Amino acid sequence: MKKSVFLGTLTVAGLAAGLGSAATLDDVKARGELNCGVSTGLTGFSLPDANGNWTGFDVALCRAVAAAVLGDGTKVKFVPTTGQTRFTALASGEVDMLARNSTWTFSRDTDLKLDFVGVNYYDGQGFMVRKDLGVTSAKELDGATVCIQTGTTTELNLADWFKVNNLSYTPVAVETNAEGEQQYAAGACDAYTTDASGLAATRAAFADPENHVILPEIISKEPLGPAVRHGDNEWADVVGWTLNALIAAEEYGVTSTNMEELAANSPNPEIRRLLGVEGDLGPMIRLDKDWAKRAISVGGNYGEIFAATIGEATPIGLARGLNAQWTQGGLLYAPPFR
Amino acid sequence: MANVADAPKDTFRLSMLLYDTRYRSLTIQVFVFFLFMAGAAWLVDNTMRNLEALGKDFNFGFLWNRAGYDISQRLVEYTNDSTHGRAMLVGLLNTLLVALLGCIAATVIGVIVGVLRLSKNWLVGRLMTVYVEIFRNVPLLLWILLIYAVFTEATPAPNAFRPNPETGLADRSMFLDAIAVTNRYTAVPNSVFSRELGWLDLGLFYINIDVLAVLAAAVLGWWLNRMVKARATRIQNETGVRPATWWSSVLLLLGLPVAVLLALGFHLEFPELRGFNFVGGLNVSNSFMALWLALSLYTGAFIAEIVRAGILAISRGQSEAAFALGLRPGRTMSLVILPQALRVIIPPLISQYLNLTKNSSLAIAVGYLDLRGTLGGITLNQTGRELECVLLMMLIYLAISLVISAVMNVYNAAVKLKER
Numbered sequence: 001m002k003k004s005v006f007l008g009t010l011t012v013a014g015l016a017a018g019l020g021s022a023a024t025l026d027d028v029k030a031r032g033e034l035n036c037g038v039s040t041g042l043t044g045f046s047l048p049d050a051n052g053n054w055t056g057f058d059v060a061l062c063r064a065v066a067a068a069v070l071g072d073g074t075k076v077k078f079v080p081t082t083g084q085t086r087f088t089a090l091a092s093g094e095v096d097m098l099a100r101n102s103t104w105t106f107s108r109d110t111d112l113k114l115d116f117v118g119v120n121y122y123d124g125q126g127f128m129v130r131k132d133l134g135v136t137s138a139k140e141l142d143g144a145t146v147c148i149q150t151g152t153t154t155e156l157n158l159a160d161w162f163k164v165n166n167l168s169y170t171p172v173a174v175e176t177n178a179e180g181e182q183q184y185a186a187g188a189c190d191a192y193t194t195d196a197s198g199l200a201a202t203r204a205a206f207a208d209p210e211n212h213v214i215l216p217e218i219i220s221k222e223p224l225g226p227a228v229r230h231g232d233n234e235w236a237d238v239v240g241w242t243l244n245a246l247i248a249a250e251e252y253g254v255t256s257t258n259m260e261e262l263a264a265n266s267p268n269p270e271i272r273r274l275l276g277v278e279g280d281l282g283p284m285i286r287l288d289k290d291w292a293k294r295a296i297s298v299g300g301n302y303g304e305i306f307a308a309t310i311g312e313a314t315p316i317g318l319a320r321g322l323n324a325q326w327t328q329g330g331l332l333y334a335p336p337f338r
Numbered sequence: 339m340a341n342v343a344d345a346p347k348d349t350f351r352l353s354m355l356l357y358d359t360r361y362r363s364l365t366i367q368v369f370v371f372f373l374f375m376a377g378a379a380w381l382v383d384n385t386m387r388n389l390e391a392l393g394k395d396f397n398f399g400f401l402w403n404r405a406g407y408d409i410s411q412r413l414v415e416y417t418n419d420s421t422h423g424r425a426m427l428v429g430l431l432n433t434l435l436v437a438l439l440g441c442i443a444a445t446v447i448g449v450i451v452g453v454l455r456l457s458k459n460w461l462v463g464r465l466m467t468v469y470v471e472i473f474r475n476v477p478l479l480l481w482i483l484l485i486y487a488v489f490t491e492a493t494p495a496p497n498a499f500r501p502n503p504e505t506g507l508a509d510r511s512m513f514l515d516a517i518a519v520t521n522r523y524t525a526v527p528n529s530v531f532s533r534e535l536g537w538l539d540l541g542l543f544y545i546n547i548d549v550l551a552v553l554a555a556a557v558l559g560w561w562l563n564r565m566v567k568a569r570a571t572r573i574q575n576e577t578g579v580r581p582a583t584w585w586s587s588v589l590l591l592l593g594l595p596v597a598v599l600l601a602l603g604f605h606l607e608f609p610e611l612r613g614f615n616f617v618g619g620l621n622v623s624n625s626f627m628a629l630w631l632a633l634s635l636y637t638g639a640f641i642a643e644i645v646r647a648g649i650l651a652i653s654r655g656q657s658e659a660a661f662a663l664g665l666r667p668g669r670t671m672s673l674v675i676l677p678q679a680l681r682v683i684i685p686p687l688i689s690q691y692l693n694l695t696k697n698s699s700l701a702i703a704v705g706y707l708d709l710r711g712t713l714g715g716i717t718l719n720q721t722g723r724e725l726e727c728v729l730l731m732m733l734i735y736l737a738i739s740l741v742i743s744a745v746m747n748v749y750n751a752a753v754k755l756k757e758r
């Protein structure tokens with residue numbers, strides 16, 4: 001089936017092409033490739049390297065799903081989407097899922113006919129300014145020019161926050177993070193605002209990260225997670241439980257290196273069910289027994305992925321914070337595998 | 339008589355629909371019409387089914403919901419508490435503003451360049467050719483981006499205008515203490531009235547009564563001036579001597595509005611750097627400047643060609659005759675050539691105006707929030723109403739284009755050769 005998104009009038013045609021198939025799982029299997037909507041480029045989350053290989057935290061989730069469904073984590077076509085095009089791309093069927101720092105909100109989950117199937121990063125919106133401005137709090141930004149990405153929750157939060165705090169500002173609308181970075185670096189805006197993780201990633205990509213500060217205020221809740229089309233529950237289960245498998249694997253200490261050994265020797269029934277040695281969870285979501293094993297083997301469990309892409313050892317240097325396991329005081333909590 | 343009655347009866351057979359040339363064209367038309375209707379019905383049906391499958395309905399209720407986002411350039415009152423409909427209006431006015439100013443600038447550029455391109459001065463002629471070829475042959479989007487990049491990368495940040503606390507000197511100083519070109523906007527003085535007459539509520543927006551008063555004075559002056567001139571012509575016709583009218587023209591056309599301006603306490607408010615940005619004056623954003631300049635220069639190049647073609651369409655005999663009558667080249671151009679050339683120029687000029695207006699939707703590239711940026715951008719995205727927003731946007735662009743053509747056609751009818 002020909003699937004392409006034409007913005008504008010052709011959205012209609014796009015809708016027509018994308019539909020007719022509520023069963024995304026069958027489509028993906030038949031196609032032998034997963035179409036995954038990612039950002040146009042955000043260091044640590046989704047960015048193609050010099051050889052065109054996509055890497056990052058969001059990318060790892062796409063690869064895990066591809067491995068679970070197709071048995072191969074490389075069978076992914078990454079489709080870069082901007083804040084403005086991402087939901088149309090999903091609704092029209094150009095992509096099978098979104099893993100693109102997208103915030104789970106009420107209206108997106110209901111009115112926009114998406115289904116968020118979990119949270120892979122608990123975030124909040126922050127501000128970044130140049131150090132030499134001497135600003136130490138976002139409350140000092142009265143009259144400032146602020147760069148924001150359009151089509152995001154960011155621009156709505158910003159309007160609300162400045163209004164509540166009785167401050168004025170001039171918005172400069174940008175389409176992608178790269179454009180925002182460039183405008184901010186050129187001094188066309190005093191402050192850049194987006195999800196705090198995005199700020200850290202953006203700052204890490206600067207030549208002079210030490211000259212920029214991220215202000216202490218976090219002005220919103222941004223649960224970022226993968227989304228699929230509303231109404232395809234089977235596919236939603238596959239994506240959601242793949243994410244849960246990565247999170248649960250970390251909780252039970254299953255890593256990409258000890259996985260085989262644990263599958264063979266672990267007495268823990270939860271681990272045995274997760275790895276498909278016991279019970280048949282896989283067939284319940286129309287996959288085989290080893291689905292979770294394959295998902296974990298691509299980039300490791302949630303913790304391994306986090307550490308390799310955005311963790312404290314990387315230039316982005318994000319602490320686990322809210323994204324630690326519930327057993328470590330964080331919010332990550334995978335439902336039981338039984 | 340009998341012959342007529344005996345004429346063979348015209349019996350109609352079905353095959354005649356295909357083989358009889360009298361009916362064939364009708365058959366084809368009916369057939370095509372049905373095909374067209376079937377196609378349209380299929381499209382509508384397909385859309386409805388798919389919307390239903392997606393669980394989406396088709397309604398415009400979202401236009402009355404709170405927009406929640408801010409727009410930096412707004413010609414009418416707007417806050418993030420206003421509705422999406424209001425945001426659409428703000429975007430529409432931004433589109434119209436850049437389109438109107440673009441059409442004016444493009445016409446001025448086009449006429450000047452078109453005339454100069456025919457200049458006998460080799461250098462001037464060649465320079466104009468270079469301009470036309472460069473702008474015509476590079477995509478508009480690239481021009482917009484290039485001009486925008488020049489504005490943001492090659493101009494100083496507002497901060498550079500701040501005096502150094504130690505030396506008291508700033509890196510940059512404002513032009514004439516009134517204009518500052520920065521990498522965000524160009525700060526220019528703003529006009530204000532110290533005697534506020536209040537605002538006129540027009541339902542959708544307010545109009546400053548001071549501005550209305552000045553406009554009224556200007557129109558009144560223009561109208562009085564016409565009366566004075568008509569009277570002068572009458573006297574001239576009667577007596578052969580035309581009374582001097584220049585002083586009353588100056589008084590009426592300039593003096594009257596200026597008097598009203600002064601009475602209302604008109605003055606300029608100069609921009610000054612306070613906090614992060616210039617305040618007090620008017621900050622014309624770089625995205626607007628880039629879009630406006632690029633649209634004007636690009637379309638101006640096409641208009642120049644149209645003007646040149648129009649002038650060349652007038653036969654040499656006309657200008658030779660004008661010269662023979664002793665008209666100077668400038669007057670020959672303005673009195674003889676251009677009025678006739680306008681007939682050739684106006685129709686293609688209309689398309690250029692339409693092009694410019696529609697091209698203004700490239701505003702998205704520099705974050706200028708026009709109709710495409712508000713209704714077709716942020717509103718579409720935040721509400722997920724793709725179909726509604728896009729249809730509405732198409733309808734509005736269509737309406738704007740039809741209005742422009744209608745107005746220009748009226749003008750065309752006025753200048754075209756009167757044939758009797």
Ligand SMILES: N[C@@H](CCC(=O)N[C@@H](CS)C(=O)NCC(=O)O)C(=O)O
Nearest residue numbers: 039040041102103152153176177198
């Ligand atoms: N979480 C917000 C903002 C998402 C967003 O646009 N994030 C930025 C930076 S954190 C991004 O991913 N940019 C990459 C791009 O421009 O493609 C939302 O869902 O609306």
